[in-house]
Amino acid sequence: xxxxxxxxxxxxxxxxxxxxxxxxNGKEVHTGQTDKQVMPTDHARTLCTFSTADASLTQEAIKxxxxxxxxxxxxxxxxxxxxxxxxxxxxxxxxxxxxxxxxMLGTGKNAWQAEIDAAVETIDFWRFNAKYAxxxxxxxxxxxxxxxxxxxxxxxxxxxxxxxSPFNFLGTVASSQNDPF
Numbered sequence: 001x002x003x004x005x006x007x008x009x010x011x012x013x014x015x016x017x018x019x020x021x022x023x024x025n026g027k028e029v030h031t032g033q034t035d036k037q038v039m040p041t042d043h044a045r046t047l048c049t050f051s052t053a054d055a056s057l058t059q060e061a062i063k064x065x066x067x068x069x070x071x072x073x074x075x076x077x078x079x080x081x082x083x084x085x086x087x088x089x090x091x092x093x094x095x096x097x098x099x100x101x102x103x104m105l106g107t108g109k110n111a112w113q114a115e116i117d118a119a120v121e122t123i124d125f126w127r128f129n130a131k132y133a134x135x136x137x138x139x140x141x142x143x144x145x146x147x148x149x150x151x152x153x154x155x156x157x158x159x160x161x162x163x164x165s166p167f168n169f170l171g172t173v174a175s176s177q178n179d180p181f
Contacts, residue, residue: 004111007101011047020050024057025064031057040108047106073156077137081130088126091119 001009017036021028031051039045053061072080091099096119103109103118141150 003097004100007097008104010098011101011105017046017048020048022051022053022057022061024053024061025068029053029057037106039105047102069156077133081134084126084130088123088130091126092123 019030019034021030023029029051031053033052033054034049035052036049037047039047099118099122100111100114103114104111107114109117137154140152144150
């Protein structure tokens with residue numbers, strides 16, 4: 001049996017669908033208000049339940065992101081890129097079949113579509129953007145004259161940015177106070 005078939009079987013045969021809590025500022029939050037993710041091909045089958053957030057929890061998460069932003073911005077680029085490169089390595093190996101199976105069941109995609117949308121594009125997104133960030137940070141102006149040192153300091157974006165992918169495309173959902181790298 002292939003790894004994908006095993007992952008599909010594992011998800012389909014769960015005795016009880018897992019509950020996905022909110023994670024706010026590194027802590028699991030169970031609100032008591034839940035919703036469920038059903039299979040688009042079998043609405044009677046619940047894949048998971050998940051906690052939902054209200055405006056106050058959203059504000060708490062934003063406040064935490066503003067605090068974490070400072071630490072993230074002060075983390076050297078190489079360390080930030082390493083996090084995304086490690087995630088790409090894990091998705092391309094250990095978690096690939098599980099992510100593809102969950103995508104197939106959660107969005108109704110076939111194996112080929114799940115492989116492209118859930119695995120390949122996300123892995124590429126993380127790897128390419130780590131490389132692009134390193135390239136951008138490496139761009140410095142030339143010396144204009146002897147004894148003059150010009151340097152560009154890259155600052156994080158200012159403001160709050162959120163991107164939400166459509167229901168049928170896993171994509172990479174970003175929500176950050178600053179640039180991902």
